[in-house]
Amino acid sequence: MPDRSGVRSASALDVAIAHQTHSVAGRLLSQQAFWIFLAAVIACVSLSLATETFATSQNLFNVTRNFAFVGIVALGMTVVIISGGIDLSVGSVLCLSAMVMAISMNAGVSFVLSAALAIGVSLLVGAVNGALIAYLRIPAFVVTLGMLSIARSAAMVLSDNKMVFQFGPDEDILFWVGGGSTFGIANPVIALVLFGLVTGGLLNWTRWGTHIFAVGANEKAAILTGISVRRTKVSVYMFSALMAGLAGILEAGWLGGVTTNLGQSMELTVIAATVIGGANLLGGAGTVFGSIVGAALIEVIRNCLILLGISTFWQGGFVGGFIILAVAFDRLRAYRDSEI
Amino acid sequence: MTALRMKAISKHFGAIHALDDVSLSLEPGEVLGLMGDNGAGKSTLVKIIAGNFRPSHGTIFINDRETVFHGPLDAREHGIEIVYQDLALCDNLTAAVNVFLGRELTRSFGPFRIMDYPAMNRRAAELFAELKSETRPKDKVKSMSGGQRQAVAIARTRLSDASIVLMDEPTAAISVRQVAEVLNLINELKRQGIAVILISHRMPDVFAVTDRIVVLRRGTKVADKRTEATSPEEITGLITGAIEHA
Numbered sequence: 125m126p127d128r129s130g131v132r133s134a135s136a137l138d139v140a141i142a143h144q145t146h147s148v149a150g151r152l153l154s155q156q157a158f159w160i161f162l163a164a165v166i167a168c169v170s171l172s173l174a175t176e177t178f179a180t181s182q183n184l185f186n187v188t189r190n191f192a193f194v195g196i197v198a199l200g201m202t203v204v205i206i207s208g209g210i211d212l213s214v215g216s217v218l219c220l221s222a223m224v225m226a227i228s229m230n231a232g233v234s235f236v237l238s239a240a241l242a243i244g245v246s247l248l249v250g251a252v253n254g255a256l257i258a259y260l261r262i263p264a265f266v267v268t269l270g271m272l273s274i275a276r277s278a279a280m281v282l283s284d285n286k287m288v289f290q291f292g293p294d295e296d297i298l299f300w301v302g303g304g305s306t307f308g309i310a311n312p313v314i315a316l317v318l319f320g321l322v323t324g325g326l327l328n329w330t331r332w333g334t335h336i337f338a339v340g341a342n343e344k345a346a347i348l349t350g351i352s353v354r355r356t357k358v359s360v361y362m363f364s365a366l367m368a369g370l371a372g373i374l375e376a377g378w379l380g381g382v383t384t385n386l387g388q389s390m391e392l393t394v395i396a397a398t399v400i401g402g403a404n405l406l407g408g409a410g411t412v413f414g415s416i417v418g419a420a421l422i423e424v425i426r427n428c429l430i431l432l433g434i435s436t437f438w439q440g441g442f443v444g445g446f447i448i449l450a451v452a453f454d455r456l457r458a459y460r461d462s463e464i
Numbered sequence: 465m466t467a468l469r470m471k472a473i474s475k476h477f478g479a480i481h482a483l484d485d486v487s488l489s490l491e492p493g494e495v496l497g498l499m500g501d502n503g504a505g506k507s508t509l510v511k512i513i514a515g516n517f518r519p520s521h522g523t524i525f526i527n528d529r530e531t532v533f534h535g536p537l538d539a540r541e542h543g544i545e546i547v548y549q550d551l552a553l554c555d556n557l558t559a560a561v562n563v564f565l566g567r568e569l570t571r572s573f574g575p576f577r578i579m580d581y582p583a584m585n586r587r588a589a590e591l592f593a594e595l596k597s598e599t600r601p602k603d604k605v606k607s608m609s610g611g612q613r614q615a616v617a618i619a620r621t622r623l624s625d626a627s628i629v630l631m632d633e634p635t636a637a638i639s640v641r642q643v644a645e646v647l648n649l650i651n652e653l654k655r656q657g658i659a660v661i662l663i664s665h666r667m668p669d670v671f672a673v674t675d676r677i678v679v680l681r682r683g684t685k686v687a688d689k690r691t692e693a694t695s696p697e698e699i700t701g702l703i704t705g706a707i708e709h710a
Binding site for chain 2: 137138140141142143328329330331334337338340341342344345346348349350351408409
């Protein structure tokens, strides 16, 4: 009978169990987010050297604010993608939230109450998405594709497809929250950092976050170990809608007016940012840092083309190239790992 | 004391008799091999023990007390743990988190409850040491061998102080060296007084670790023999029906 327990001393076993497999540096190098971060840094440094306009405080202010909205929505998308789902409705939810906010404030309701209303509507949309996906088992792609239509249509019905640009007595608060800055940093950027820290904390340090990773990697295992998979799924879509709703409020304040084409096809940019940042569309992998860097990289590319005087029609080409490159890079690494 | 006793268990699905009058018992620290061809009733029996099915007739005793399971959680509360064939592991999580999946340890952090990774890593390391498996709590399961993955799945059953562990084909899809590791794990459970039911098609593995072998054929028990009193040839004959009864 094979029994090595006598051969191997107990202390040798303890040493083997306590052994650390990966060094900190090794773990860093294996993260797609790290390489994307490097790419973004290189792009920024070379732009600073190549142009005199990039490294100005005004340009940096604009660049960071521009990707803050996509970044915030990408936080929610990251959580959904880690759970193995997808949320195509985020652009429309952003629009609906901004429109509810605008109409409510336009009618004289206070900022706080209007924001609560907008967030409430967003959470409701997320809950409907989640319930249909988790309990009726309709594929997330289909449910959120439908919701993409429904939420935008709702925004059109509510506003009669008119632009809202008067926000009642609390107008100044809204404009400051979305368009103002604190210590020279645009408020949406501060919101992005804050929400990013919260999302990162939830994903890595709570049971909820662990369950999301588990559901995304092996749903059957999650069920067998007693995780309430359905409730986890519903909460994930509610979180995504919450982020989209918050971004909608901020964007309404920045633009100073809300139209029904706000956030149109934003879901594609958001998914691009998340995937570039290392999230796996099959579920189970993704990081907050990666998604924010992914969003930043897309904006830096756009800014780069403008500053270098290249037609912005090229932006799609570069962003698309990065999406494929990032995933190809990941596949290559997975292939190499499987060879070992 | 018997860890598990099943008396005259039958299970009918409509007109189909999946199990017919099957009785068996299991002592603490005993390893029972459950064998039979596909459709012999093995998985029905396992599902009854795991609490997934209620038997149509018959009674189950856990530690000599008559017990009725109302569901898988109920069986778990009675000290029955199952190591599933596909192990139910999440590749993207560490070994320690997988062990604790669904019952993670938390500690308070201000007003919040956060994951207590140090405590989980420590406890998982203890369990792996108990199982004499070189499995590192902080490593992701993705990079682990079949034997280490089994250790993670078995460590899970040790969290709740299970008295009966059911293992469904633990050696079906792994290399020869890893099979040896898994058999060591089973011996370790036995040494700790845990009753193990091993469901397997692999004759050498069953003969290497079991004390007793039960053979099912078409829903009835056709043999219940001490392992040293039988042979792989006899068991094969019993499974296929070449030998009617033993």
